[in-house]
Amino acid sequence: MRSTIADFTANARKGIADKNLQAALSRLSEGFPMKRLEAISRLPEFKQLCDEAKQIKDHTLANLADYLEAYEEKATAAGAHVHWASDGADARDIILKICQDAGAKTVTKGKSMISEEVAINEHLSANGIEPIETDLGEYIIQLRDEPPSHIIAPAIHLSKEQVAETFRTEHTEFSADRILTEPRAMLDEARTVLRRRFVAADVGITGANMLIAETGSSVIVTNEGNGDLTQTLPNTHIVIASIEKVVPTLEAAATILRVLARSATGQDITVYTTFSTGPARPDDPDGPQNYHVVILDNGRSKMLGGEFHDMLRCIKCAACVNHCPVYKAIGGHAYGWVYSGPMGAVLVPGLRGLAEAHDLPAASTLCGKCQDVCPMGIPLPRMLRDWRTRDFDRGRPTAARFGLKTWAWLARHPRLYRLVTTIGTGVLMIFGGGRFRWLPLAGGWTKTRDLAAPEGGSFVGLWKRGER
């Protein structure tokens, strides 16, 4: 997937100006948080479950190599081929080879952020294999050649009118005067198109919400059943998952499932929760003959034990995204790549480097709502700040640096600070008349906001002179 992370500020401006997007973001930020709240209020032990889920992940990460090996052993015993990919290029090569060996012409795909991360669609297309997204949202954005704008609702930036327009352009086999005003009609049409693709596909690729070490199983949660058709109909099923998706036991997986859907969509559980273990057994009525699992590192093992270790607890529920005021203001495309919102702002600099992604952790008010709603207790604001510290240590941000350093130097010298600020506030007060509509060097503020002028004098100075 092409990255426009470096154009963050321009992307954000575009998002703010996009009326369709703003309407969609308002709906999203009302819908998901409200449903989450209703779901967790129905479950008094929700907080306790979150603590348990967090402990499970902490324990797993502390023994990650052991659990990954245990998973590999069980999965292999069930007939799976387990592949280890150290980066995106590795994963692309492995998956392409499997598809080529299977003689694949078309590949169906369940929704998988990891597959977006390694840009598998572009790679398959370039090699003459057609990838078909089967999650409705992913399918729509694939038709539009757009990246996902949300990790669990990839087409959330679109209105139903925009989707209808896309279907009219792309689905030329249907009558031109058909009615496409209701979501149901569009769903039926997509289902008709996709049904044929499901049956014809040679390979199905899915992600995994979890890998279970105890049983060698992969787990996906979906609401459309598309994941099941993707992984059971073709002859070959490829699972792609990152290393931190492993959990020790079925019991542990069940605990995480109980917090996942509630935090994400506010469902008690998703419509489909599917466990698959190896290829079809001889007496299974259906299922793939070949079952591959590609386990991706892509920089995650470097996060282990460091200041971004806690990020590996993330179960990709998007609660932080749904509650983030910055995401709500600009939408997911502004973040310029696969992951958006607070989880993206912490994860992406780790995956792609600060040189490209320094804006993402900087563009936050650190309001703390993300950490509040994170079921895994990930200290997102602390980690956003840690990225800023790393960025500062490499000599950025160049513009603000001088001002910051000057302020800090002045504030370390209280007497001089008193003198300079007294003169400064005095001048500002004289010209202020209550507030400023424009001030030199404060254009970022005064372009859209007035700025209160100083009342006059400093509190400490006035107090010292005996005013009370």
Added chain:
Amino acid sequence: MNAPEKPPLKIGLFATCLVDLLRPSVGFAAARLLTQAGCDVHVPTAQTCCGQPAYNSGDAKDARALAINVIAAFENFDYVVAPSGSCAGMIREHYPALFKDDGPLKARAESLAAKTHELLSFLVDVIGMDNFDARFDARATYHDSCAALREMGVHGQARALMQNVQGLALHEITGEQEKDSCCGFGGLFSVKYADISTRIVDAKIEAIEKTGADVLLGGDLGCLINIAGRLQRRGSKISTRHLAEVLAGTHLETPPIGEKG
């Protein structure tokens, strides 16, 4: 024989740089409230900035240097009180983290952190006083600043104090998302990402306007200057004040934020 009277609590009032330089009346309001609550109020002249702008910009070195200044200026008081959840939160939540690898300073930072409070919660939780015989005739709404709400646990304290202000009718911001949403200030964020900040404050203002209030109150000057500045630019009639002004009665002497005296 009567038990000897306890000496009054010695309070180091940390005005915060925004109050110190932009709105001293909030500092005087805080001092009045603390005095009314029977405290012995001191204002160390060596106080400047808590270091939060540096800290949140990733400049840990300068943040530590400023923190050392604050620790030295305030560590000998019984309590440190600031009319800001954000600056008090900086001291209480983040100073210990700044010195986590420095034994002696870590101990001093932790000791200061343990006795540092946001003003409103100090009055209610520590002193146990929520009535200052104040009068303020207004339909008011209240903005919970993020640091006060999520770092310092300030919410009910402000309500308890407002409930005892005669004439004040509180019209809360409603909406599951809006009631505790950020105003988009975020310190330097508001300048560096001004477009995003403006979009966020607009959403907040729409929620504020829905309450039908004439006055916006809050406990953090940073947020209040941001919201007031945008309200004024939008031509709104809603005026903005720090709650301490209303409680201490300094609103009778000073115009609302950004308005002419």
